[in-house]
Amino acid sequence: MRIAMIGAGYVGLVSGACFSDFGHHVTCVDTDQGKIDALNNGEIPIHEPGLDALVASNVKQGRLKFVTDVASAVGAAEVVFIAVGTPSRRGDGHADLSYVYAAALEIAKAIKKFTVVVNKSTVPVGSGDEVERIIREENPDAEFAVVSNPEFLREGAAIRDFKHPDRIVIGSSDQRAKDVMAEVYRPLHLNSSPIMYTDRRTAELTKYAANSFLATKVAFINEIADLAEKVGANVQEVARGIGLDNRIGLKFLHAGPGYGGSCFPKDTLALIKTGQDYEAPLRIVETVVAVNDQRKRAMARKVAHAFGGNLRGKSIAILGVTFKPNTDDMRDAPSIPLITALQDMGAEVRVYDPVGMEQAKKVFENVTFCEGPYECARGCHAMVIVTEWEQFRALDLKEMAAIMACPVIIDLRNIYSPDEVTRNGFLYSGVGRPQAVAY
Template identity: 60%
Template sequence: MRIAMIGTGYVGLVSGVCFSDFGHEVICVDKDPRKIEKLERGEVPIFEPGLDALMIKNVEAGRLSFTLDLASAVKQADAVFIAVGTPTRRGDGHADLTYVMAAAEEIAKAADRYIVIVTKSTVPVGTNAKVREVVAAANPDLEFDVASNPEFLREGAAIDDFMKPDRVVVGVETERAAQVMSDIYRPLYLRDFPIVTTDLESAEMIKYAANAFLAVKITFINEIAALCEKVGADVKQVSKGMGLDGRIGNKFLHAGPGYGGSCFPKDTKALARIGQEHASPMLITEAVIKINEDVKRRMIDKLLDLCGGSFNGKTVAVLGVTFKPNTDDMRDAPALTIVPALVGGGAKVRACDPQGRHEGEALLPGIGWSEDPYAAAEGADLLVILTEWNEFRALDLKRIAGAMTTARMADLRNVYSASDAEAAGFAAYDSIGRAGYGI
């Protein structure tokens, strides 16, 4: 199959590279000349483990190419995927579909034979029907179908998720479109991975419902963690006991400083907005959005307590600024709430992150950066573990404590324990949903 992928952001690039590895001929399209030039040099503009090698492999095999010319790519394609951004729209919380509709219109004007136009971007229910209308208006003579194919890629594990998915969701209106999508995903069909073929609206809803439910699990365990701190329970043990129940499962039950990233914040807001527009309020989702912001603010209170009630004049070492490990993505990361509160309170902040510095320098002005956690901790009054990178899971805590002016730790990912910290010489330690000391 010949595929055109419109948009070379996270979803578009990962999908395009993986489709080419399936054996399809893929042309990735973007409007940004610098991005295309970088890709043509074999440089990946995002950090995703394994993506650079897989991209180079398929470029060298002649199955993958990059271009600024959307019209040329569309004319060669059997299926065109729209994988452009759908950021939260200012003012109303809805997903901004400007880029989706603009891409649909451009595709329509360029196409001159039957194609399937596939929405890969996360879009509100009813969007694909609007795409159909836009395409028909722009090119009334075009023979085409519209399909919905939402992505379920975890940043940091995207290639594995694409190649070995829990499921693939495909929304279609005709048997012809279903056959094209079946041909595209044939390598997964042959290995018996679940393919859910449904209508357009159900496919769109599956994406939002899945992400909202995962956000609920994260938020629920964070609320339980807050209660654990009050009653003396250990949230790690509570999570383990809950997760062993097959009806619940252990994923997304890790207490922390709140969810972030490219999906959960904007998708929960969009789902809440869809419910409001259809007089069917998503009350649980709306509560999750509020509670998640409250969790981030509660983390600031923890740090304030460890600093004796004031950040002013304190030096704080922050380990991790990305919203999760194995990505350089800082969208809605807890660091974007917590670090400015430290700086605003008069603290001197030094951060260390294996991949987050490039984005962090622009998003977190007024802080210093260290190449390793030991340099970050030198002379610090407080150490904050904000992202659970593997590099931070086996630190020499005794060395860290010895380098600090005042050895205090806020372990916001529960990487260590109070006994670990105390044995290493920390004067104070706090975590999420577990007992601390020295506060």
């Protein structure tokens, strides 16, 4: 099939590359000429494992191309995906749908035959109705159907998630559209991937409900971690003890510095606003957002606690600044409020991340950017592990202790055993574990 993907950002690029790998002919469209030029030169603007090879392979075989011309791409396509950003709107937290509606208008002008228009962007309930209205008003004679097909991709594992999905949600009441979408995803039938057909509004709400529920699990285990520290329990064992109950599950029960990224923060806010608009307030989700915001700020106090509350004049090494490993995404990363708070407390901050350094330089000021974890830790009074990159799991602790001014590790991801660390002469502080006394 011929597919047009409006938007060559994270979702659009991954989806377009995967669809082309299925054998479809995909044209990714973006208004950013620089991005399109870079993609045509083989430069991938995001860090996602395996994406560069996947794009290169399908471009070489003629199934994937990148353009700025919406009209030609849409006019030739049987299916048009809208995969543009829906960031939180400044001031009120609502999802900013201006890019979605602008894409709908351009699509309306270019439709030449029956076309399935698919909202892949994360949009509030009822957005599909507005996309349909825009297209109908701009082009009354157009033959089309608007479908909701939310994405459930994890950054760092997006290609696997796309090709081996837990479920594919398709929201439409139009049988022709359902048949087309079944053909789009036909290659996945060999993997017995469950396609769930529902109405459009239910599909839209499903995406927000899923992310908000996962965010709730994160906030819950983080609060349990705080209690575990006070009572002398181990949150990792608590998480395993409840996670082995198949009604709960082990995923998203890892205590840490709070959730971040491009999805959970904006999607929880957007769902809260939708609930307010429809007079159905979501008190649990509201609390989750508040708990998560407070947690990020509290992490700096955990670092300060290791020095009796005083960080003035101390050098702090930060290992990992992206919101999770295997991505260069800095959006709403816990490292941002952490580093800001450390600087406010008078600390000097040094930073290293395996792939996020270029993005970090756009975010942080007055920090020292380092070439590796040992350079970062040299002469520092504490090392704080913020992102659980594989590279940080097997550090030479004896060497670290020798090059640091004070052997202190604040492990915000619990990737080390406290016994192992303390045997090497470190003062150790984790999350949800019995805490060390001040240095």
